[in-house]
Amino acid sequence: MAQHTASHGAHEHGESHGSLKSYVIGFILSLVLTAIPLGVVLNGWLEGTAAYVALMACAVLQFAVQLVFFMHLREEKKPRYNLLALIFGIIILITIVAGSIWIMMYNQVAH
Amino acid sequence: MAHVNAHAGSAGKAGVAHEAGHGHHDLESLRLMGFWIFLMTDVIIFATLFATYIVLRNGTAGGPTASELFEMPGVVAETFILLTSSFTGGLAVLSMNQGSRKGLIGWLAVTALLGASFIGLEISEFVKMVHEGATIGTSAFLSGFFTLVGTHGVHVSIGLVWMVALMIQLGRRGITPVTRRKVNVISLYWHFLDVVWIFVFTIVYLLGVM
Numbered sequence: 001m002a003q004h005t006a007s008h009g010a011h012e013h014g015e016s017h018g019s020l021k022s023y024v025i026g027f028i029l030s031l032v033l034t035a036i037p038l039g040v041v042l043n044g045w046l047e048g049t050a051a052y053v054a055l056m057a058c059a060v061l062q063f064a065v066q067l068v069f070f071m072h073l074r075e076e077k078k079p080r081y082n083l084l085a086l087i088f089g090i091i092i093l094i095t096i097v098a099g100s101i102w103i104m105m106y107n108q109v110a111h
Numbered sequence: 112m113a114h115v116n117a118h119a120g121s122a123g124k125a126g127v128a129h130e131a132g133h134g135h136h137d138l139e140s141l142r143l144m145g146f147w148i149f150l151m152t153d154v155i156i157f158a159t160l161f162a163t164y165i166v167l168r169n170g171t172a173g174g175p176t177a178s179e180l181f182e183m184p185g186v187v188a189e190t191f192i193l194l195t196s197s198f199t200g201g202l203a204v205l206s207m208n209q210g211s212r213k214g215l216i217g218w219l220a221v222t223a224l225l226g227a228s229f230i231g232l233e234i235s236e237f238v239k240m241v242h243e244g245a246t247i248g249t250s251a252f253l254s255g256f257f258t259l260v261g262t263h264g265v266h267v268s269i270g271l272v273w274m275v276a277l278m279i280q281l282g283r284r285g286i287t288p289v290t291r292r293k294v295n296v297i298s299l300y301w302h303f304l305d306v307v308w309i310f311v312f313t314i315v316y317l318l319g320v321m
Contacts (some may be wrong), residue, residue: 020205027198034190034309041317042183051321059313063306070201070302082147089151093158100162 018072026069033062139292146296150303153266157307160259161314168319170251177252177319180245182236186316189232190308193267196225197305204298212286215294216278222301223274226267233264256315263311266304273297 037058040046046054067073067086076082168177199222206214237257240246247257277297281290 018201018205018208020202023198023201023205026201027194030194030197031191034194034312037313037317038187041321052318055313055317055321059309062309066197066302066306066309070197070305071299081144085148085151089154092155096155096158097162097165100166104166 018069018075022069026065029065029069030062033058033065139288143292143295143299146299150299153303156262157259157310160255160262161310164255164259164315167251167255172250172252174250174253175243175245177256177315178321180240180243181316181319182239183316183320185232185236186312189229189236190312192225192229192232193305193308196222196229197302199225200298200301204294207286207291207294210286212281215286216281219274219278219281219294223271223278226271226274226301230264230267230271233260237261260311260315263304263307266307270297270300270304273300 037055040051040054045051073083073086199218203215203218203222206218245253247254274297277290277293280293284290
């Protein structure tokens with residue numbers, strides 16, 4: 001707790017807060033979210049579609065953990081330009097990736 | 112100590128030019144946001160590379176397939192090394208916020224060493240593949256693979272050079288509003304590369320051997 005107070009005292013500008021506790025929680029979560037997909041694939045916990053879903057869910061959760069615990073996205077002051085830029089980036093990302101997969105899998109003229 | 116120093120940056124000027132002190136701080140946070148926007152453009156680069164890899168990954172042209180080629184122990188080691196370096200990068204920022212220059216430089220050094228061992232493992236993996244005849248020109252799958260994973264590796268390598276330069280600057284200037292912003296920027300960059308690697312690990316390696 002003393003550390004927590006110190007970090008706030010030393011830094012009141014709201015760029016990146018975070019305490020040792022939040023970094024440790026983030027690190028443990030990221031380790032767990034890496035161990036689960038490893039178990040799924042290498043030990044064969046799940047198969048087929050369930051395995052795909054579990055793998056992608058862990059990756060997305062891992063992304064969220066890094067954003068919240070390490071990149072401090074939730075502590076941004078209003079107006080939340082960083083969040084807006086991120087949402088824009090993700091929309092472009094999904095459009096490019098999902099669009100490419102959709103076109104190449106289902107809309108080819110010749111196979 | 113450095114905390115006092117950092118505040119001297121804005122508080123010390125207060126008597127003379129309070130407005131200027133504030134403008135300086137706003138400029139640094141604006142620069143941090145500018146870097147965030149750069150990261151979003153990097154998201155788009157990786158989106159195109161991931162899309163290319165995904166649509167080409169079955170185009171092996173008679174060459175080795177993903178499950179024949181990938182050796183998971185090395186990849187798992189790379190993943191845990193990079194995850195740990197993301198954490199130690201966070202500890203560096205934490206030390207900085209507590210005003211400890213020694214702690215900051217020390218944790219940055221640990222982060223850079225972990226990053227260097229990640230790159231070392233990746234290079235030895237690539238060299239081994241090329242020796243087995245799996246080069247960037249072998250198949251569409253391998254072109255996509257080397258471009259995607261290589262681009263990430265180049266990012267990490269640039270981050271290493273940058274981190275060493277920043278450690279030297281921190282040694283000379285200490286924690287000032289400017290170096291503080293620079294540490295925040297490289298920390299964002301490093302966490303971002305960790306996120307990209309998580310998707311490389313999942314989409315390229317895990318789905319490749321599944």
